[in-house]
Amino acid sequence: MAPLLELKGITKRFPGVLANDHIDLTLEKGEIHALLGENGAGKTTLMNILYGLYSPDEGEIFVNGQKVEIHEPTDAIKAGIGMVHQHFMLIPVFTVTENIMLGEEYTKFGSFLDRKKAAAKIREISETYKLNVAPGAYIKDLPVGIQQKVEIIKILFRNAEILIMDEPSAVLTPQEVDELFIIMRKLVQQGKSIIFITHKLREVMECADRITVIRGGKVVGSTTPKEADTKKLASMMVGREVELKVKKTKAQTGKQILSVQDLKVLNSQEQFAVDGVSFEVKEGEVLGIAGVQGNGQTELVRALTGLLQPAEGNITILGKDTTKQKPRFITELGSAHIPEDRQKDGLILAFPVSENLVMNTYYEAPFSKGVRMQFDEIAKKGKELVKNFDIRTPSIATPVSNLSGGNQQKVIIAREFSRPIKLLIASQPTRGLDVGSIEYIHKRLMEKRDDGCAILLVSTELDEVIQLSDRIAVMYRGKILDIVDADKTSKEILGLLMAGIKPSDEMKKKFKKEEQIITT
Amino acid sequence: MKEKTKKAEKGIAIFFEELSKSPGLVTFLAIITGIILSGLLVAFTTIEVYDAFSVSFWGGIKEMFKVAWSTYSSLFVGSFGDPKNIVSAFQTGDGLTIRRAINPFFESLVQATPYIFAGLSVALGFRVGLFNIGAEGQIFIGALTGVYAGYAITGLPAFIHIPIALLAGALGGAIWGFVPGFLKAKTGAHEVIITIMMNYIAFKFTDFMINGPMQDPNEFTPKTPWIQESAHLTRFFDTPIRFHLGFFVALGVAFLIYWFLFKTTWGFELRAVGSNPSGARYAGINTTRATVIAMSLSGSLAGLAGANEVLGLNFRLVPSFSSGYGFDSIALALLGKNHPFGVVLSALLFGFLRNGSRQMQLKSGVPIDIVSILQALILAFIAAPAIIRTIYRLKKPDIEEESLRVSGWGGS
Numbered sequence: 001m002a003p004l005l006e007l008k009g010i011t012k013r014f015p016g017v018l019a020n021d022h023i024d025l026t027l028e029k030g031e032i033h034a035l036l037g038e039n040g041a042g043k044t045t046l047m048n049i050l051y052g053l054y055s056p057d058e059g060e061i062f063v064n065g066q067k068v069e070i071h072e073p074t075d076a077i078k079a080g081i082g083m084v085h086q087h088f089m090l091i092p093v094f095t096v097t098e099n100i101m102l103g104e105e106y107t108k109f110g111s112f113l114d115r116k117k118a119a120a121k122i123r124e125i126s127e128t129y130k131l132n133v134a135p136g137a138y139i140k141d142l143p144v145g146i147q148q149k150v151e152i153i154k155i156l157f158r159n160a161e162i163l164i165m166d167e168p169s170a171v172l173t174p175q176e177v178d179e180l181f182i183i184m185r186k187l188v189q190q191g192k193s194i195i196f197i198t199h200k201l202r203e204v205m206e207c208a209d210r211i212t213v214i215r216g217g218k219v220v221g222s223t224t225p226k227e228a229d230t231k232k233l234a235s236m237m238v239g240r241e242v243e244l245k246v247k248k249t250k251a252q253t254g255k256q257i258l259s260v261q262d263l264k265v266l267n268s269q270e271q272f273a274v275d276g277v278s279f280e281v282k283e284g285e286v287l288g289i290a291g292v293q294g295n296g297q298t299e300l301v302r303a304l305t306g307l308l309q310p311a312e313g314n315i316t317i318l319g320k321d322t323t324k325q326k327p328r329f330i331t332e333l334g335s336a337h338i339p340e341d342r343q344k345d346g347l348i349l350a351f352p353v354s355e356n357l358v359m360n361t362y363y364e365a366p367f368s369k370g371v372r373m374q375f376d377e378i379a380k381k382g383k384e385l386v387k388n389f390d391i392r393t394p395s396i397a398t399p400v401s402n403l404s405g406g407n408q409q410k411v412i413i414a415r416e417f418s419r420p421i422k423l424l425i426a427s428q429p430t431r432g433l434d435v436g437s438i439e440y441i442h443k444r445l446m447e448k449r450d451d452g453c454a455i456l457l458v459s460t461e462l463d464e465v466i467q468l469s470d471r472i473a474v475m476y477r478g479k480i481l482d483i484v485d486a487d488k489t490s491k492e493i494l495g496l497l498m499a500g501i502k503p504s505d506e507m508k509k510k511f512k513k514e515e516q517i518i519t520t
Numbered sequence: 521m522k523e524k525t526k527k528a529e530k531g532i533a534i535f536f537e538e539l540s541k542s543p544g545l546v547t548f549l550a551i552i553t554g555i556i557l558s559g560l561l562v563a564f565t566t567i568e569v570y571d572a573f574s575v576s577f578w579g580g581i582k583e584m585f586k587v588a589w590s591t592y593s594s595l596f597v598g599s600f601g602d603p604k605n606i607v608s609a610f611q612t613g614d615g616l617t618i619r620r621a622i623n624p625f626f627e628s629l630v631q632a633t634p635y636i637f638a639g640l641s642v643a644l645g646f647r648v649g650l651f652n653i654g655a656e657g658q659i660f661i662g663a664l665t666g667v668y669a670g671y672a673i674t675g676l677p678a679f680i681h682i683p684i685a686l687l688a689g690a691l692g693g694a695i696w697g698f699v700p701g702f703l704k705a706k707t708g709a710h711e712v713i714i715t716i717m718m719n720y721i722a723f724k725f726t727d728f729m730i731n732g733p734m735q736d737p738n739e740f741t742p743k744t745p746w747i748q749e750s751a752h753l754t755r756f757f758d759t760p761i762r763f764h765l766g767f768f769v770a771l772g773v774a775f776l777i778y779w780f781l782f783k784t785t786w787g788f789e790l791r792a793v794g795s796n797p798s799g800a801r802y803a804g805i806n807t808t809r810a811t812v813i814a815m816s817l818s819g820s821l822a823g824l825a826g827a828n829e830v831l832g833l834n835f836r837l838v839p840s841f842s843s844g845y846g847f848d849s850i851a852l853a854l855l856g857k858n859h860p861f862g863v864v865l866s867a868l869l870f871g872f873l874r875n876g877s878r879q880m881q882l883k884s885g886v887p888i889d890i891v892s893i894l895q896a897l898i899l900a901f902i903a904a905p906a907i908i909r910t911i912y913r914l915k916k917p918d919i920e921e922e923s924l925r926v927s928g929w930g931g932s
Contacts, residue, residue: 345802351795
């Protein structure tokens with residue numbers, strides 16, 4: 001029998017790039033097929049071709065053995081193909097029902113919307129796949145995880161047999177990701193088929209039936225989770241051996257760099273997002289802040305970097321009280337900041353790479369003389385940093401918006417690390433990045449630590465916090481529940497803390513971590 | 521040998537490829553397309569064309585071309601002068617005849633001058649992410665303060681009095697821009713609404729001033745006194761040519777704004793704020809200060825437009841002296857892609873069109889409004905480059921076009 005979906009020799013050229021180079025891909029009925037590759041490998045391009053957003057330069061698409069022509073999304077929908085985009089396509093002020101029936105409206109009396117009928121079908125779908133979505137709720141009131149379910153229902157509503165999911169876990173919390181995988185399993189059990197695009201190895205190993213790895217627009221291999229291991233997949237993806245584990249030596253701590261006392265910070269709803277937090281970070285150590293997204297980490301970092309005025313408490317950086325200081329004062333003290341949202345806060349996307357590289361030193365010599373910018377000097381510095389930090393860009397005059405996520409992050413790292421810094425506040429430094437970039441950034445962070453820099457690492461990826469930190473503070477509802485040694489604490493204990501439960505001594509014993517062998 | 525031609529061919533291909541992607545070409549084609557469509561419009565609104573069509577099809581087509589040609593040639597003559605006239609005038613050697621013949625060209629430059637100032641004002645605002653709809657009001661205030669410095673200060677030599685009067689105009693506009701800038705920065709009030717309201721205040725305030733405190737006691741109608749001779753912007757020719765120093769001041773200011781925006785740290789900060797306010801704040805730039813400075817500067821440029829009019833042309837302030845320069849300048853800034861040099865070019869285009877349209881109405885009886893339609897068509901095509909790309913099958917540029925970024929109504 002012919003496979004459900006077959007792509008043959010799909011080729012797509014963009015000016016200067018071969019995004020897809022004769023890609024073959026088959027999808028059997030009832031399987032989850034993971035498409036694994038780094039950012040910019042051509043996964044999304046391929047799926048956009050399948051969904052009719054791009055037309056291929058070469059190649060053919062077969063559904064159930066029949067050749068189909070897909071020029072527009074409507075063609076794809078007709079062929080039973082649906083797509084959940086990375087960024088949701090929902091209208092916030094419409095209800096779930098209205099969003100789902102948009103473009104496929106049920107009507108009564110000729111031209112009136114039949115919301116009831118649509119809602120009934122949505123309820124039916126929701127129950128079949130255990131999605132738990134209320135048809136009458138407004139999108140703007142729903143958390144991201146539910147919004148994604150709405151996107152999935154939208155596709156099922158249109159009777160799709162093939163679901164394309166583009167990096168579905170990128171916007172979700174770990175719990176929501178687990179739930180998503182359960183839903184995906186259920187969908188497959190009911191006879192649907194899924195193409196799952198990702199660059200996260202753990203997810204692939206957890207939920208895929210088959211894995212196809214793409215690199216540089218070409219298929220480099222196909223395998224199954226049983227045959228493969230993460231290390232092998234990572235090297236297939238990146239094209240070389242990858243160090244997934246970070247080499248960590250024992251911390252050589254020195255004097256205190258950052259000290260926070262009873263800090264309280266209000267969020268935009270005038271609630272205490274940070275509610276009485278105290279900690280300190282010393283030279284040469286990494287303090288990790290773990291916690292589920294939205295427990296006050298964002299506000300804490302904004303207060304530390306001078307972007308938000310704390311309501312109460314004190315912040316001392318390098319012996320100076322910075323509680324009420326402006327961002328520039330804090331930067332000039334020798335503090336660096338890798339922001340959580342690199343595109344919104346970290347970069348001026350429309351500006352060239354070189355200017356972004358001097359974004360917080362442009363007013364100093366040699367980059368300006370008086371008020372005159374010295375663009376020659378800025379270009380010189382730009383070239384130097386692009387080389388040293390291996391930033392992949394056509395030129396230093398290219399707007400940063402044209403760079404891949406990993407390279408955008410490298411621009412920020414290059415900018416912050418090229419200054420003499422004593423404190424680094426890194427917020428989600430590897431969010432949304434591929435394996436190669438994560439490896440690179442972790443290595444750079446550890447180098448900085450070993451140079452004697454104090455690092456505050458805020459991350460919702462528990463694995464990352466455990467790997468990089470010397471001590472871990474767990475935040476829950478604006479408070480730090482406990483600060484523990486990274487070497488002596490197991491993942492289970494941290495998980496409990498993240499859920500807001502202070503483990504008893506018995507539990508601590510039960511989950512006691514075997515002493516790690518520390519290389520010095 | 522063969523290889524060489526191949527290389528050359530490749531070179532040409534690359535040239536056309538690059539050309540078809542350049543935004544300059546889109547602007548050029550937008551203007552051409554606008555001209556063609558307006559020509560059609562003129563032809564279809566002329567009775568003679570229908571008469572000719574009722575006789576024969578080709579006759580109708582011919583008549584259409586004739587009508588469009590006569591419209592545009594009178595537009596050209598009105599804005600540049602009649603070439604034949606100019607040649608014969610130079611042959612006579614009579615000064616006045618020559619000046620009359622070349623006057624349309626210089627008059628167009630005179631018309632373009634306030635456009636340059638006001639266009640720079642709006643463009644500067646856009647660069648910092650601010651939508652200054654208040655240019656018209658700032659023009660009025662600039663004219664008011666400029667004219668006051670022009671008549672109230674006496675006994676100064678021209679080379680001191682002119683700069684002082686111009687600066688007074690700039691200062692007036694700056695105050696009118698500062699208020700919305702300050703309110704926006706401190707309270708988050710949207711600059712669009714504030715500047716619109718400030719426009720009304722400016723109009724009525726000007727009316728009040730020239731009806732009362734600043735009215736010339738020797739006049740019965742509301743007018744300010746004449747400004748001092750020493751405040752007159754220098755004219756370079758005798759009558760009827762009104763071409764004056766203001767044009768060169770405008771060019772100088774355009775260059776200064778270019779230098780400020782693209783070569784100084786101040787401009788860098790302002791552009792950073794305009795492009796991504798939260799990114800700029802994160803980089804330690806004081807966004808509050810940037811907003812206030814940008815609105816004040818924007819206002820001062822519009823103020824210069826007003827001062828330029830009273831000091832260079834009218835020599836006194838009369839009610840409703842500006843005819844929508846401030847509003848046209850929004851369109852003009854967009855046409856010039858918010859770049860000072862682009863603004864100068866589009867101001868020249870607007871100046872020439874505005875000046876030529878009068879002649880067009882006189883000579884061929886085509887209403888002045890057709891020029892407004894022409895401007896509107898050109899702008900529509902500029903604002904939606906996709907139309908032009910589709911018509912002429914141009915390639916998309918590799919780098920996304922810099923689109924206008926103005927903060928939303930939510931105050932974000």
